[in-house]
Amino acid sequence: MTLNFIKPMTQTSIKIVVYEDNPDLRESLSVLLAGSIGFELIGAFVNCEQVAKQIVELKPDVVLMDIDMPVANGLKGLKIIKQLAPQVNVVMFTVFEDNENIFEAICSGAVGYLLKRTPPVKLLEAIQEANNGGAPMTSSIARKVLQMLPTQQKVTENNDYKLTERESEILNLLVKGNSYKMIADKCSISIDTVRSHIKKIYDKLHVHSQTEAVAKAIHERIV
Amino acid sequence: MTLNFIKPMTQTSIKIVVYEDNPDLRESLSVLLAGSIGFELIGAFVNCEQVAKQIVELKPDVVLMDIDMPVANGLKGLKIIKQLAPQVNVVMFTVFEDNENIFEAICSGAVGYLLKRTPPVKLLEAIQEANNGGAPMTSSIARKVLQMLPTQQKVTENNDYKLTERESEILNLLVKGNSYKMIADKCSISIDTVRSHIKKIYDKLHVHSQTEAVAKAIHERIV
DNA sequence: AGTTTCATCACCCAATCATGTGATATTACC
DNA sequence: GGTAATATCACATGATTGGGTGATGAAACT
Numbered sequence: 001m002t003l004n005f006i007k008p009m010t011q012t013s014i015k016i017v018v019y020e021d022n023p024d025l026r027e028s029l030s031v032l033l034a035g036s037i038g039f040e041l042i043g044a045f046v047n048c049e050q051v052a053k054q055i056v057e058l059k060p061d062v063v064l065m066d067i068d069m070p071v072a073n074g075l076k077g078l079k080i081i082k083q084l085a086p087q088v089n090v091v092m093f094t095v096f097e098d099n100e101n102i103f104e105a106i107c108s109g110a111v112g113y114l115l116k117r118t119p120p121v122k123l124l125e126a127i128q129e130a131n132n133g134g135a136p137m138t139s140s141i142a143r144k145v146l147q148m149l150p151t152q153q154k155v156t157e158n159n160d161y162k163l164t165e166r167e168s169e170i171l172n173l174l175v176k177g178n179s180y181k182m183i184a185d186k187c188s189i190s191i192d193t194v195r196s197h198i199k200k201i202y203d204k205l206h207v208h209s210q211t212e213a214v215a216k217a218i219h220e221r222i223v
Numbered sequence: 224m225t226l227n228f229i230k231p232m233t234q235t236s237i238k239i240v241v242y243e244d245n246p247d248l249r250e251s252l253s254v255l256l257a258g259s260i261g262f263e264l265i266g267a268f269v270n271c272e273q274v275a276k277q278i279v280e281l282k283p284d285v286v287l288m289d290i291d292m293p294v295a296n297g298l299k300g301l302k303i304i305k306q307l308a309p310q311v312n313v314v315m316f317t318v319f320e321d322n323e324n325i326f327e328a329i330c331s332g333a334v335g336y337l338l339k340r341t342p343p344v345k346l347l348e349a350i351q352e353a354n355n356g357g358a359p360m361t362s363s364i365a366r367k368v369l370q371m372l373p374t375q376q377k378v379t380e381n382n383d384y385k386l387t388e389r390e391s392e393i394l395n396l397l398v399k400g401n402s403y404k405m406i407a408d409k410c411s412i413s414i415d416t417v418r419s420h421i422k423k424i425y426d427k428l429h430v431h432s433q434t435e436a437v438a439k440a441i442h443e444r445i446v
Numbered sequence: 447a448g449t450t451t452c453a454t455c456a457c458c459c460a461a462t463c464a465t466g467t468g469a470t471a472t473t474a475c476c
Numbered sequence: 477g478g479t480a481a482t483a484t485c486a487c488a489t490g491a492t493t494g495g496g497t498g499a500t501g502a503a504a505c506t
Contacts, residue, residue, distance in 0.1 A: 106372055112362070126362075135366035139335075139349075139357030142365055146358050149329055149371060164482065177435035179462070193484050199465070200482095209492095210463075211433045212400035218441045389453065403492070416454050422495070423452095431494075432462090 013040035014131045017060040019077060020093070021046045021069040025116070029064065032120050039124065046070075048077030055081050060088060062130050065110070067094040067101060075104055082109035089130040093118075102144050112136040161204045170197045175214050236263035237354045240283040242300060243316070244269045244292040248339070252287065255343050262347065269293075271300030278308050285353050288333070290317040290324060298327055305332035312353040316341075325367050335359040384427045393420045398437050 016033055018041065020026045026044050033041040043058050045051075047069040055063070063081060067074040078090050091112035092105045102113055112130045114123065115138065126136035137145070163171065166187075173183045180198070184191040198213075207213045239256055241264065243249045249267050256264040266281050268274075270292040278286070286304060290297040301313050314335035315328045325336055335353045337346065338361065349359035360368070386394065396406045403421070407414040421436075430436045 106369060111366065111369065129362040133366060134362030135369050136362045137365055139352040139359045142358035142360055142368075143334065143356060145365075145368060145372070146329060146334065149368070166483065174434060175438055177430065177432060177438055179432065181462085189483085190485055192486060195463085195465090196484075198463090202464085207400065208464075209400060209402065211397060211437050214434050214437045215398055215400055215441065218438065387452065412453085413455055415456055418493080418495095419454075419456095421493090425494080433493075 013038055014127060015040050015042045015059070015061045016064060016127065017041075017043040017045070017054065017058055017062075018064045019045050019048055019051070019069065019074060020064070020066045022066075032123070036124055039127065048072035048074065048080070051077040051080050052084055055085050055088065059085075062127050063088055063090045064093045064127070065090055067092060067096055067105070075101070075108060078105060078108050078110055091126060091130050091136065097141070099144055099147075102141060103148060106145060106148070113141045114138070115141075163201065163204060167197055167201050167204070170194065171201055171213065171217055174198070174210060175217050236261055237350060238263050238265045238282070238284045239287060239350065240264075240266040240268070240277065240281055240285075241287045242268050242271055242274070242292065242297060243287070243289045245289075255346070259347055262350065271295035271297065271303070274300040274303050275307055278304050278311065282308075283311060285350050286311055286313045287316045287350070288313055290315060290319055290328070298324070298331060301328060301331050301333055314349060314353050314359065320364070322367055322370075325364060326371060329368060329371075336364045337361070338364075386424065386427060390420055390424050390427070393417065394424055394436065394440055397421070397433060398440050 016039060018026060018029050018033075020029065023046075026046070030041055030044055033039045042060060043054060045054065048065075049072045051072070065074040065078055074092065074094065078092070081088055081090055086109065089111045090109065091114060092101075092110045093114050093116060094101070095116050096102075097115060105113060112126055112135055114126055114136065118126070118138075129136040170183055170187070173186060178186065180191050180194045183194045187194070201213060202208060205213055205216055207216055239262060241249060241252050241256075243252065246269075249269070253264055253267055256262045265283060266277060268277065271288075272295045274295070288297040288301055297315065297317070301315070304311055304313055309332065312334045313332065314337060315324075315333045316337050316339060317324070318339050319325075320338060328336060335349055335358055337349055337359065341349070341361075352359040393406055393410070396409060401409065403414050403417045406417045410417070424436060425431060428436055428439055430439055
């Protein structure tokens with residue numbers, strides 16, 4: 001990645017919009033992007049107040065989004081963007097490294113999450129990656145994202161109800177919305193046998209109704 | 224990251240075990256790690272047959288794990304490692320880039336996922352990151368991981384059932400395992416009213432039983 | 447003033463579910 | 477050979493649920 005201050009307008013430039021309340025940082029980003037081949041800064045704003053209008057008009061490829069901004073913050077802006085133009089790749093650019101913000105940003109559709117101490121070269125790389133369908137983030141951020149996923153450990157932990165194979169099978173069918181009769185059909189057993197199995201499942205799960213069993217099964221990933 | 228062929232034994236070296244069936248690649252990795260300060264290759268094996276014994280004896284900090292190996296593959300090995308020694312950081316090192324393998328590896332507790340075409344320098348960086356609590360992966364892998372998370376889009380999309388406030392409240396109580404009678408009590412309304420609300424909920428959700436409603440509610444909505 | 451939406455309640459009937467108390471056959475293990 | 481776990485089935489009883497039909501009042505919007 002080379003910085004180049006003679007910037008030709010190419011058709012393949014990545015069009016970028018920046019949301020950042022700090023004037024110095026905003027200026028730095030402008031200079032960086034203006035001076036880099038393949039990048040085109042088409043807008044830079046202090047907050048997300050006008051985000052809807054701006055995104056629709058400017059049609060950026062990538063948005064670099066600060067989180068902590070006065071009036072209308074970056075998470076709010078992100079959500080609006082993903083509603084109006086879900087194809088836009090939004091990269092969060094912030095000092096926050098807490099699970100809360102990361103989780104909300106990722107769940108709201110951000111594709112990348114960078115910290116402000118990211119060096120300029122890495123920042124340009126990240127924008128390119130975001131534009132190419134990647135999800136740029138540091139490995140410490142990635143670790144936090146992984147912790148949001150269901151892990152094998154959790155699964156093992158919760159499979160401790162020691163359901164038999166048949167019982168698991170029937171619980172699965174139950175979760176999928178099958179009635180006793182449908183389960184009996186699918187398993188080729190009598191409805192009384194289904195009953196019998198389900199009674200044992202309730203015992204093992206310490207529940208007393210289909211609803212509770214289904215909720216527990218889904219929440220604890222027994223299914 | 225510099226390669227250094229005069230390798231002093233420092234106490235802070237990252238202890239690494241490699242599982243890789245290709246002899247050439249295994250040799251390359253050995254040379255790379257042997258020649259790099261801060262890295263100590265303490266074992267290299269062709270498959271995961273003896274993984275349990277090896278991990279317990281060698282106590283590595285980081286494991287570099289191929290997936291496609293004869294007899295005992297890397298995903299199997301990963302699971303055994305995470306059971307016996309969950310503190311070990313396992314980085315998958317493979318040619319596979321499909322969702323299936325990535326998903327299984329991440330859910331089984333792998334902290335990193337690298338492709339075999341990763342350049343040596345990046346590989347060493349990744350091992351360090353894994354050792355320092357990071358989750359090294361390329362941004363394209365990261366994007367795939369993100370897709371495994373529930374997104375705001377999905378939530379918005381599915382909130383489209385337009386339940387009224389009361390209906391949402393009752394659905395929530397249903398999901399928590401309450402019977403009609405219990406809901407009636409908690410909401411201080413008659414059981415017939417509960418019925419009435421639930422009937423409307425079923426209509427809107429296109430389901431015909433508590434079980435289905437609960438499963439649907441949990442899988443794609445509020446709860 | 448009329449219409450729509452929402453929350454509330456009532457009654458009926460058939461289907462389904464929860465629970466209890468059995469029994470039988472198979473497999474596996476000591 | 478005896479025991480335990482599993483899977484199968486039966487019968488009975490009462491509670492709960494699902495669907496239909498309809499009514500009332502309040503709020504909101506036209």
